[in-house]
Amino acid sequence: MKPDIDPAAARQARRARLLERARALRKAYLQVFGIPDYEGYVAHMAANHPEQQVMSQKEFFARAIDRKYSKKGPRCC
Amino acid sequence: MNRIASVVVWPLIAIVGAISFATLALGRGETVNAVWLVTAALSVYFIAYRFYSKFIAEKVLQLDDKRVTPAYRHNDGMDYVPTNKWVLYGHHFAAIAGAGPLVGPVLAAQMGYLPGTLWILAGVVVAGAVQDFIVLFASMRRDGRSLGEMIKMELGPVPGSLALVGVLAIMIIILAVLSLIVVKALAGSPWGLFTIAATIPIALFMGVYMRYIRPGKVGETSLIGVVLLMTALLLGRTVAASPTWGPVFTLTGTQLAWCLILYGGVAASLPVWLMLAPRDYLSTFLKIGTVAALALGIYFVAPELRMPQISRFIDGTGPVFAGTLFPFLFITIACGAVSGFHALISSGTTPKMVEKESHARFIGFGGMLAESFVAIMALTAACVLDPGVYFAMNAPAAVIGTTVENASKVISSWGFVITPDVLQQTAVDIGETTILSRAGGAPTLAVGMAQILGQAVGGKAMEAFWYHFAILFEALFILTAVDAGTRVGRFMIQDMLGHLYKPLGNTEYLPANLGATVVCVGLWGYFLYQGVVDPLGGINTLWQLFGVGNQMLAGIALLLCSTVLVKMKRERYVWVTLVPTAWLLVTTLTAGWQKIFSADPKVGFLALAERFSSAAAKGTVLAPAKSIGEMQRVAFNNYLDAAVCGVFVVLVIAMCIYAVKICLTALKQAQPTAVETPYLAEPGAAE
Numbered sequence: 001m002k003p004d005i006d007p008a009a010a011r012q013a014r015r016a017r018l019l020e021r022a023r024a025l026r027k028a029y030l031q032v033f034g035i036p037d038y039e040g041y042v043a044h045m046a047a048n049h050p051e052q053q054v055m056s057q058k059e060f061f062a063r064a065i066d067r068k069y070s071k072k073g074p075r076c077c
Numbered sequence: 078m079n080r081i082a083s084v085v086v087w088p089l090i091a092i093v094g095a096i097s098f099a100t101l102a103l104g105r106g107e108t109v110n111a112v113w114l115v116t117a118a119l120s121v122y123f124i125a126y127r128f129y130s131k132f133i134a135e136k137v138l139q140l141d142d143k144r145v146t147p148a149y150r151h152n153d154g155m156d157y158v159p160t161n162k163w164v165l166y167g168h169h170f171a172a173i174a175g176a177g178p179l180v181g182p183v184l185a186a187q188m189g190y191l192p193g194t195l196w197i198l199a200g201v202v203v204a205g206a207v208q209d210f211i212v213l214f215a216s217m218r219r220d221g222r223s224l225g226e227m228i229k230m231e232l233g234p235v236p237g238s239l240a241l242v243g244v245l246a247i248m249i250i251i252l253a254v255l256s257l258i259v260v261k262a263l264a265g266s267p268w269g270l271f272t273i274a275a276t277i278p279i280a281l282f283m284g285v286y287m288r289y290i291r292p293g294k295v296g297e298t299s300l301i302g303v304v305l306l307m308t309a310l311l312l313g314r315t316v317a318a319s320p321t322w323g324p325v326f327t328l329t330g331t332q333l334a335w336c337l338i339l340y341g342g343v344a345a346s347l348p349v350w351l352m353l354a355p356r357d358y359l360s361t362f363l364k365i366g367t368v369a370a371l372a373l374g375i376y377f378v379a380p381e382l383r384m385p386q387i388s389r390f391i392d393g394t395g396p397v398f399a400g401t402l403f404p405f406l407f408i409t410i411a412c413g414a415v416s417g418f419h420a421l422i423s424s425g426t427t428p429k430m431v432e433k434e435s436h437a438r439f440i441g442f443g444g445m446l447a448e449s450f451v452a453i454m455a456l457t458a459a460c461v462l463d464p465g466v467y468f469a470m471n472a473p474a475a476v477i478g479t480t481v482e483n484a485s486k487v488i489s490s491w492g493f494v495i496t497p498d499v500l501q502q503t504a505v506d507i508g509e510t511t512i513l514s515r516a517g518g519a520p521t522l523a524v525g526m527a528q529i530l531g532q533a534v535g536g537k538a539m540e541a542f543w544y545h546f547a548i549l550f551e552a553l554f555i556l557t558a559v560d561a562g563t564r565v566g567r568f569m570i571q572d573m574l575g576h577l578y579k580p581l582g583n584t585e586y587l588p589a590n591l592g593a594t595v596v597c598v599g600l601w602g603y604f605l606y607q608g609v610v611d612p613l614g615g616i617n618t619l620w621q622l623f624g625v626g627n628q629m630l631a632g633i634a635l636l637l638c639s640t641v642l643v644k645m646k647r648e649r650y651v652w653v654t655l656v657p658t659a660w661l662l663v664t665t666l667t668a669g670w671q672k673i674f675s676a677d678p679k680v681g682f683l684a685l686a687e688r689f690s691s692a693a694a695k696g697t698v699l700a701p702a703k704s705i706g707e708m709q710r711v712a713f714n715n716y717l718d719a720a721v722c723g724v725f726v727v728l729v730i731a732m733c734i735y736a737v738k739i740c741l742t743a744l745k746q747a748q749p750t751a752v753e754t755p756y757l758a759e760p761g762a763a764e
Contacts, residue, residue: 031160032167033361034426035295044154058292062350064155069349069561 036064087127094120101386102191108381111457114190115375118198118453122446125202130210130442137642137650138214140434145757147221148430157221160430162439169427169444171361173209173419174368176255176555177412177627178448180518182456184620185409186467187397189387190460192406194453200407200414201449204657208631209419210441211638211654216424217431218753224424224634230752231640236735240633243728244421245569246721247626249597251418252562253604254619255555256341258517260333260609261616262548266509267317267326269545270333273552274326275309276356277340283355299358306359310545314508334609337559338602344556345563345594353560360554367550371454371526378532384460384467389492396472397516398617399679404668407660408624413452415657417630419445455518458525465495466503466512470521473613474514475701484513508541516616519555523547566597607714612701618682618718625669625722629729632661636736643740644751662733669726673719682722686715 023039030037038057045054055063097117101109134140151157160168185193216222219230225244229237263270279302287298316322328336344352393401398409412418423441431437459467468488469477477484481497488495504512507527512520527543535542568584570593575582581589608615635658642651675681678688690712692699702708743750 028161028164030295031158031164032171032365033295033358034168034171035358036155036293037158038293040158041154044152044158048152048154058288061293062288065350065354066348067155069353069564 034068036061036068087124090120090123094124101194104386108383109386110379111375111382111461112379114194114382114457115372115453118194118450121198121202122450125206126443126446129202130206130438133207133210133442133653134435134438137647137653138211138437139647140214140437142433142435143758144434145759146217146431146434147428147754148432149759150754150757151220151429156426157429159432162432162436165427165430165432165436166440166444167365168430169422169440170447171365172422172426173416173444173448174364174451175412175558176258176519176551177416177418178452179455179522179551180258180620181410181624182413182452183459183518183521184397184471184516184616185406186384186456186459187388187395187471188391188402188406189385190382190456191386192391192402193410193456196406196410197413197449197452197456200410201445204631204635204661205413205415205419205449206442206445207653207657208415208417208635208638209423209445210437211641212420212634213423213428213431213437213441214434215638215641216428217434217437220754221429222424224420224637227424227641228633228637231637231644232732232735232739236732239728239731241569241573243626243630243633243725245566245573246724247417247623247630248562248566248569249600250604250619250623250626250721252341252559252566252601253608254616254623255558255562256334256337256601256605257608257615257619258519259337259552259555260330260605261515261517262519262523262552263328264330264333265327265511266548267323268313268508268541269548269552270326270328271316271322272306272310272313272545272549273556275312276306276359276549276553276556277352279305279309280352280356280359283359284351287355288350295358298355299362302355302359303362306549310542310549313545314541317508330609331606334602334606337605338598340556341559341563341602342594342598344560345567345598346591349564353557353564356553356557356560360550360557363550364554367526367547368451368454370530371458372450374526374529374533375454375457378529380457380461380529380532382457382460383462384464388464393680396468396476398621399677400621400668400671404664404671405621407664408621408628408668410452411624411627413449413455415628415631415661416448417627417632417634419448420630420634455522458522458529461529462521462525463495463499464493465489466500466524467521468493469495469500470512470515470524472514473516473617475612477513479513481511481513506537506540507544509544519548519551523551563594563597563601566601567593570596611711611714621668621672622718622721625665625672626725628661628665629669629725632658632665632729633732635661636732640736640739640743641751644743644749646746646749648744662729665729666726669722672722673726682715682719686712686719689715 027037027040038060041060042054045052094117097113097120100113101117148157148159152159182193182197212224215227219227225237225241228240263273283298283302287295291297316326391402393399398405427440431440465488468491469484477487481500485495485497485500500512503524504510507524523544526547527540530543531537531540567590571582571584571589574593580586583589604619608619611618635654638654639651639658642648642654671680673682676684678685689699689708693705693708693712696705698705698708702711
C-alpha cells in the first residue's frame, strides 16, 4: 500500500489497461475472422525490421487479401 | 482443484453421457427429446478430448513446447503469425466448417437418428479428429507444408502427383454438388433467389467500400453488409409476391444451373478484393452466428425427435439415397465424422499460426469436435421434422410425384402417415409454393431450423423469415466456396498444364488464366448440369460420388499420418492412425465397388447405364426419361460416374501400396527417417 499514490496517475493506468484489453479483443476478433491485422503488422515490423519501409494500410490490406485468396489454399466443403 | 476435477467431474460427465445414450437407444415406442442427443454428443466430446487426445499428444506425437513453431521461425506479420490458442481455434473452425456437415447428416436421417448419431460420434473420435490433429502436427513440423507436398516428401514424387489428381477430382465433384444444392433450394423460389442474387451487388459494394472509400475497415463494412443483407431478406417477400418481379425471380433448375455456371466463371475471374473477400467475411459472420443460435435454440426449445430411432430404410430401399447401411451410411455422412478436405486446411493456414506445439491438440482435435457438433445439430434439425415432411422434401419426383396428394399417398404407404394438408401447410408456413423433392439437405435443414428458431423467437409468423434466413446462410457460403474453389481448381489445372507446356502454367498470363478457369467451370458445370436434369434427382448420385472421394482423401491423409509415425519410429502407436485408415479403406472400397459394379441399377452406375443403353438400342423409352436422346445421355453419364469412381478406387489402392512399401523400409531402419524441419529450441527454453 502506497498512500501517496496520485489518483490521476492511477486513473490513467487503469485507462491504459482497459485500452490494452480492448486492443487485444479487437486483434482476436480480426484473427478469428481471418481479417488482415494492420496494427499487428506495423508492430511486427517495428520490433523486427525497423530498417525496412512499412507498407501503408491500404497497400498492406490489398496485399494481404490478394495473398490470402491467390494461394492454393482450398477451403472446406 | 485438478484432483477434484478428475475424481468428481469426469465420472459425472461419463454418467450423464451414459444416461443420455440409454435414453436414446432404449426408448421404445415413444419420442425422445433432442436434448438427450445433443447431451450424449457433448459428453463423448469432453471425454474423448480429455483422455484420448491427451494420450495422442503426450505419448504418440510427444508434442514439445520447447520446439520453435513455423509461426515464430518464419514470422512475417502476415502469413506466419503466432496466434492465441483460442483465437486460432475459432479461425480454424471457421475454415473447416462448410456445407458438408450440414448436408450429409440430413440425407442420412432417412435411416433414423441412431445410425447417423453413432457414426458421427465414433467416426469423429477415432478417425476425424485424429486425422485433423496429426496432419496439423505433421505440417507444423514441416514449415506448414501442404498435404500434397508432405506426401511427396514422405511417400515420394509419384504418390505426390497422384494425390494432386485426386484432390482436383474431388474439388470438381464438390463444386458440382454444392452448386446443385443451391439449385435445388432456389428453383421456383423467388424469395430465396432474390435474396441470394442481392448478395452479389452487396458484396461488390462492400468490396469497393473496403478498398477505396474506407480502406481496411472490415468491421464497419461487414456491419453495413449485414444490414443490407437483412433488408434484402425482408424485401424478398414483397418481391416474391409482386406480379411483375415475382416471375422474374422464379427460375427453373436448368436456368439456375446456367446462372451458377456463368457466376462461377465470372466471379473467379474478378479481383479477389471485389467480391470474394467481402462475401467471405459476410458468410463467416453468418456461419458462426447461426451455428451458435441453433445450438442455443435446441436447448431452449427442447424439441422431440419425431424420426424413428432406426427406420426400415437401413435395408437399402430408401428414397433419399440407395444402398444399405454398410457401407453407404459411412459415405453419406462424410464431413461431420471424418473429412479428407480437412487435411487440406490443417496443412494450409493453420499450421503457420500455431504458437506452441501443444496447442495443436486443442486446435486440431478440438476443432474437429466442434465440426462434428455442427453435424449432430443438422441431424437433430432433420429428425425433429415430421418424418412425412422429411421424406416429401428429400424423395425425388420420380418416386413421390409432383402433387401433395400423390406424395402423401406414397409416403403414408411407407408407414410415415402424412396428409396432403400438412404438406401444403408446411410450404405456406415457410413462404414457399411447394416443399416436394427439395433434396440436398439445405432446404430440409432450413425447415428444421425455421421450426426450432420459430419456436424460440417469433412463432409461426416468423417461420418464413427463418426459413429464408437459413437458405441465405447456406447459399452464401456455398457461393463463396464455388468462387474460391474455382480459383483453386484453376491453379491446380494450370499447375498440371504447365508440365505439358510451360506458358500454360504461368498464373500471371491472362489467356492461360482464363483458359484454365473455363476448363474448371466446364468440368464442374458438366456434373452440375447432369445432376439438375437427372430425373432421379442428381443429389443421390453426386453426393455419394463426393462422399467416396472425400473419404478416400481422408484415407490417403491417414496413410500419410501412419507413414509419418512409422518413420518417426513410433510404430508401437501406429494403431492410432491405422485403425481409422483400415475402416475408411474398407468402407470406401466396398462403396466404390458397389457404386460401379452392383447389379442393382439403383446402386450400380454400370447396371443403370447398361439398362438404359440396351433399352435405347431396342428403341424403348424407359421412365423417367422421355426420349431416346435422354436415354443415351443417362447411359453416358452413368458410365462417366463409374469412371470417376474407378479413378478414386485406383488412386487409393496405389497410395496404399506405396505407403506399405515405405513403411516396411522404415521399419528396418534403426533411426527415425521422417523428413522434419531440423529441431530449433525456443531461445528462452534453456534458461
